Amino acid sequence: MKVKEIIHSKWFFIVTALLPMLIFYIIFCVVPKITAFYYPFTEYDGISAPVMVGMKNFKILAHDFDLWASMKNNVFFWSITMPLNFFIALIVAYILSQKNYPTANFYKTLYYLPAILPGVIIALMWQFAYHGRYGIFNALLNLIGVNVGEKYWLTHDLYAKLALILPMVWSGWATNMLIFMGAINSVPVSLYESAELDGASDTVKLFKITIPVIWETMKTMIFLGIAGLFGAFELILIMTNGGPAGATEVVGTYMYKIAFGAEGVAAFGYAAAIGLILFLILSTISIFAFRFMDRGDAIELGG
Amino acid sequence: MARKEQGQSGMVKRQNVGDYILRGLLALWALIIILPLIWVIYTSLKTNQEFFMSAWGWPKTLQWNNYLIAWKELGIGQSVLNTVYLVVGSMLLNTFLLSTGCYVLARFKFPGSNLIYWFIVGSYFVTGLNTMVTGYILMRQLNLLNSLTGLIAFYAAQPLVFNTLILTAAMKGQPKELEEAAYIDGATYWQTFFHVGLPLSAPTLLTINILNFMRFYNDFLHPLLFIRDESKFPLSVAIYSMSQAMAYRSDWVTLFAAFVIMMIPTITIYAVFQKNMTNNLMVGSLKG
Numbered sequence: 404m405k406v407k408e409i410i411h412s413k414w415f416f417i418v419t420a421l422l423p424m425l426i427f428y429i430i431f432c433v434v435p436k437i438t439a440f441y442y443p444f445t446e447y448d449g450i451s452a453p454v455m456v457g458m459k460n461f462k463i464l465a466h467d468f469d470l471w472a473s474m475k476n477n478v479f480f481w482s483i484t485m486p487l488n489f490f491i492a493l494i495v496a497y498i499l500s501q502k503n504y505p506t507a508n509f510y511k512t513l514y515y516l517p518a519i520l521p522g523v524i525i526a527l528m529w530q531f532a533y534h535g536r537y538g539i540f541n542a543l544l545n546l547i548g549v550n551v552g553e554k555y556w557l558t559h560d561l562y563a564k565l566a567l568i569l570p571m572v573w574s575g576w577a578t579n580m581l582i583f584m585g586a587i588n589s590v591p592v593s594l595y596e597s598a599e600l601d602g603a604s605d606t607v608k609l610f611k612i613t614i615p616v617i618w619e620t621m622k623t624m625i626f627l628g629i630a631g632l633f634g635a636f637e638l639i640l641i642m643t644n645g646g647p648a649g650a651t652e653v654v655g656t657y658m659y660k661i662a663f664g665a666e667g668v669a670a671f672g673y674a675a676a677i678g679l680i681l682f683l684i685l686s687t688i689s690i691f692a693f694r695f696m697d698r699g700d701a702i703e704l705g706g
Numbered sequence: 707m708a709r710k711e712q713g714q715s716g717m718v719k720r721q722n723v724g725d726y727i728l729r730g731l732l733a734l735w736a737l738i739i740i741l742p743l744i745w746v747i748y749t750s751l752k753t754n755q756e757f758f759m760s761a762w763g764w765p766k767t768l769q770w771n772n773y774l775i776a777w778k779e780l781g782i783g784q785s786v787l788n789t790v791y792l793v794v795g796s797m798l799l800n801t802f803l804l805s806t807g808c809y810v811l812a813r814f815k816f817p818g819s820n821l822i823y824w825f826i827v828g829s830y831f832v833t834g835l836n837t838m839v840t841g842y843i844l845m846r847q848l849n850l851l852n853s854l855t856g857l858i859a860f861y862a863a864q865p866l867v868f869n870t871l872i873l874t875a876a877m878k879g880q881p882k883e884l885e886e887a888a889y890i891d892g893a894t895y896w897q898t899f900f901h902v903g904l905p906l907s908a909p910t911l912l913t914i915n916i917l918n919f920m921r922f923y924n925d926f927l928h929p930l931l932f933i934r935d936e937s938k939f940p941l942s943v944a945i946y947s948m949s950q951a952m953a954y955r956s957d958w959v960t961l962f963a964a965f966v967i968m969m970i971p972t973i974t975i976y977a978v979f980q981k982n983m984t985n986n987l988m989v990g991s992l993k994g
Contacts, residue, residue: 411894411895413814413895415893415895416810416829416894416896416899417816419896420806420807420809420810420895420896421806421807421810421811421822422872422898423802423803423806423807424803424804424806424808424826424866425807425822427803427859427862427863427866428803428863428866430824430842430844430848430857430863431844431862431863431864432829432863432864432866432867433829433858434839434840434844435837435840435841435843435844436829436840438843438844439836439837439839439840440841442839442840442843447843449843449846495732495735498728498732500730502725502728502731503742504725504732506729510732510736512980512984513736513739513740514735514736514739515983515984516739516740516743516973516976517918518741519741519924519972519973519976520924520969520972520973520985521923521924521926521941521942521968521969521972522924522925522926522947523924523926523942523943523945523968524945524965524968524969527945527946527949527965528742528743528746528965529742530949531958531962532742532745537757537758537958538761539741539742539745539761542760542761543741543764546762566778573739573742581984585806590981594719603723633835636835636927637926637927641926641946649990654835655835655838658835658838658839659838662839662842663842664933671839671842671843674839675839675840678835678836678837678838678839678840681834681835681836682836698850
């Protein structure tokens with residue numbers, strides 16, 4: 404009788420219903436985040452127990468030329484793809500929301516399609532598209548009269564860097580488009596109507612009405628875009644694996660190689676130290692941007 | 707709606723050269739975006755000889771056989787089974803953990819309930835690459851490496867942060883009357899949860915699971931890190947390792963058939979649930 408009472412009590416329900424989620428959350432989400440502050444101060448090959456080495460990893464890291472070169476590549480990719488993703492999305496979203504073309508919904512669906520495809524397929528597809536002899540990219544260039552011969556885009560250091568931007572934008576911009584469309588559709592119709600009565604052109608309406616009203620959303624998106632600084636890691640890992648000769652190496656691929664690379668012993672401590680530096684850089688920029696933009700509602704949008 | 711009508715009546719008058727140019731540009735942009743996909747699809751229906759001759763030429767006869775070869779010889783069949791187990795298992799486990807936990811957080815006030823909510827939702831911004839290594843070390847210490855079930859346990863926990871935010875809010879908005887009536891009829895708390903609370907939140911759980919599907923099905927990094935045996939590879943890693951082997955056998959058309967096979971579920975889900983996925987709030991989660 405007593406057991407049954409306990410089983411049917413409110414407290415028993417709360418504990419049994421909440422505990423599974425909490426246990427899984429703590430083990431698989433919280434623990435890796437906490438140990439991310441421990442392993443950077445150790446030397447750990449994954450076989451023998453980790454040894455505390457103090458700041459040693461960070462001293463090596465400060466003079467690791469390859470690491471800072473890969474960080475520069477992150478900045479390179481980010482500083483090109485983020486504005487592209489942003490402005491293409493803004494323009495397309497404006498046209499789709501304002502023009503009422505009957506095809507608007509069809510285009511919205513189609514444009515967003517690459518964003519939902521498996522990352523591995525996107526990367527492999529583009530890798531083959533850049534193939535010198537059989538890839539569609541050169542075939543397309545030929546079609547519009549640009550003959551580059553059998554150019555293998557991913558084996559030349561500068562071309563590889565430029566070639567990676569296309570799939571990044573191809574699969575990345577449409578997410579911004581959807582957010583912009585949501586924001587633009589919330590602009591009061593009456594504003595446009597009175598502007599149209601005054602004979603305002605589309606450009607005037609975009610700059611005088613739409614952008615000022617969705618300004619807050621745009622700031623939030625810039626803020627969220629900062630988190631993309633170390634993104635596109637999988638794409639690069641598959642398409643070039645950082646090559647040729649480190650030309651497209653980003654922090655993610657570099658860290659991956661140190662931790663899981665085939666050659667030598669896995670240096671988990673050092674790789675974790677790079678992870679911690681990434682975390683600190685992102686947090687610093689985010690806090691800075693957050694205060695600079697004076698944002699409180701970034702949370703609403705998600706990211 | 708008012709704007710739409712107004713716009714459409716106005717459109718007849720204002721359809722000028724600029725509109726034609728804009729619509730042309732939209733169509734061109736669509737073509738550019740869809741072109742690589744079209745290329746993959748029609749190449750997957752060629753013979754290798756046809757493919758090596760020209761990137762543009764259409765196949766003489768559609769080689770559906772390529773799909774059969776991909777399925778059998780490249781071992782896609784086994785990977786599909788692995789993927790089904792992995793994705794369905796992760797979705798079910800996440801749904802169970804999430805719905806029970808959020809129901810408590812939404813419906814019961816007790817000392818520390820708010821603290822627990824913020825403990826989970828608060829780490830929303832603390833994500834990223836920095837746990838790649840420590841996550842791997844954890845899985846290794848738990849002896850969960852090279853196990854699809856281990857990956858399910860890991861996956862099920864990953865979207866908890868964002869999903870808790872969504873589901874707790876949705877459950878708080880559900881009417882309490884039905885649950886109160888159930889208690890009066892003598893239902894236990896667990897019965898009330900399963901028969902009243904859970905069904906009411908079905909629409910939100912559907913949306914969450916569409917996103918979960920995309921997240922688990924499309925993921926490449928974690929199976930790459932955690933799964934060693936080829937026989938346990940889910941599709942994403944299996945197709946990657948096939949393409950690595952392409953260096954030794956240039957059988958592009960079969961590989962492209964495998965690409966298409968992997969895209970079919972994603973595109974199907976997108977086609978069916980497009981509205982749920984292009985919803986503004988959800989977009990944020992996909993980006994993260």
